Amino acid sequence: MENAQVSDFDAFEQLMVSSLQPVDPRPEFVRGLHKRLIDPMSPTVRFTRKISTQFILLVIATLLSGVIFFLTASRVIISLIREFKITKPR
Amino acid sequence: MSWCTLPLLVRIVPDFSDEKALKLAAQGDQEAFGVLYERYVSRIYSYIYYRTGNQHDAEDLTARVFFRALRHVENYTDRGLPLSAWLYRIAHNLVANWHRDNSRRKEVPLDEIILVRHGGDHPEVVLIESEEKENLLKVIRRLPPDRQQLILLKFVEHLSNAAIGQVMGRSEGAVKSLYHRTLLSLRDDFNLILMSKPNDGEEFGYK
Numbered sequence: 219m220e221n222a223q224v225s226d227f228d229a230f231e232q233l234m235v236s237s238l239q240p241v242d243p244r245p246e247f248v249r250g251l252h253k254r255l256i257d258p259m260s261p262t263v264r265f266t267r268k269i270s271t272q273f274i275l276l277v278i279a280t281l282l283s284g285v286i287f288f289l290t291a292s293r294v295i296i297s298l299i300r301e302f303k304i305t306k307p308r
Numbered sequence: 309m310s311w312c313t314l315p316l317l318v319r320i321v322p323d324f325s326d327e328k329a330l331k332l333a334a335q336g337d338q339e340a341f342g343v344l345y346e347r348y349v350s351r352i353y354s355y356i357y358y359r360t361g362n363q364h365d366a367e368d369l370t371a372r373v374f375f376r377a378l379r380h381v382e383n384y385t386d387r388g389l390p391l392s393a394w395l396y397r398i399a400h401n402l403v404a405n406w407h408r409d410n411s412r413r414k415e416v417p418l419d420e421i422i423l424v425r426h427g428g429d430h431p432e433v434v435l436i437e438s439e440e441k442e443n444l445l446k447v448i449r450r451l452p453p454d455r456q457q458l459i460l461l462k463f464v465e466h467l468s469n470a471a472i473g474q475v476m477g478r479s480e481g482a483v484k485s486l487y488h489r490t491l492l493s494l495r496d497d498f499n500l501i502l503m504s505k506p507n508d509g510e511e512f513g514y515k
Binding site: 226227230231233234235237238239240241242243244247248251252254255256 | 338339341342345346349350351353354357358363366367370371374375378440441444445459460463464465491492494495498
């Protein structure tokens with residue numbers, strides 16, 4: 219009984235081996251995905267860590283410059299308005 | 309200048325080891341990642357194809373596996389886990405999400421898988437064998453996800469128990485034991501389906 223079961227088990231294992239064969243992807247799909255993965259012009263391309271860091275620093279610098287520019291510009295405008303009020307003939 | 313910056317015509321793709329290619333890929337070398345891609349795309353596709361049952365989703369998920377791997381290759385550290393195990397884990401997680409997102413479980417297009425393998429056989433032989441394999445795939449598709457993963461890694465990808473253990477995060481002994489139990493359950497269910505042809509919706513219990 220035990221032997222019969224083992225034999226049955228082996229036969230079933232053989233059936234699995236013959237039934238489950240690898241399935242190849244379409245060559246066009248493989249080529250297309252390869253192109254998308256390594257094409258330097260692809261929009262999905264990954265930045266290296268160095269470039270990412272530089273980009274983040276650039277964004278921070280831009281934001282700081284913007285804030286400084288805004289503050290300076292507003293102070294200049296306020297000064298001009300005050301000057302205009304002082305010098306305005308009554 | 310690295311080899312990947314040479315003009316296309318004179319470039320020779322070197323026979324990198326996985327480790328070397330991974331190291332270069334982690335430094336942003338996309339050609340090195342391309343070498344790894346060429347090495348594993350068929351295996352990952354085949355695995356996903358059996359798990360999803362259709363070409364369209366298999367292609368979509370395969371693409372996602374490699375884009376995710378590309379995104380995280382910098383963080384991939386060699387923890388004794390082979391690259392293939394890492395890719396199979398990504399694939400397994402994406403397939404699990406895919407099954408969760410799809411409320412209805414799709415059936416494997418069995419004709420597509422099976423008939424293509426028997427182009428030269430007599431039609432009657434093809435029919436009988438196809439039916440047999442159709443039933444086999446049916447019972448495999450009813451297995452819990454981890455058991456499906458085990459069966460596919462074993463029979464489609466031909467991985468050893470140790471390698472399957474690395475993918476599944478289990479010991480070799482645990483894989484061996486699970487494999488034995490799964491195959492016994494599959495055999496019983498297969499015999500059952502041959503004898504009684506149960507409804508598609510009928511669930512089997514797994515020990």
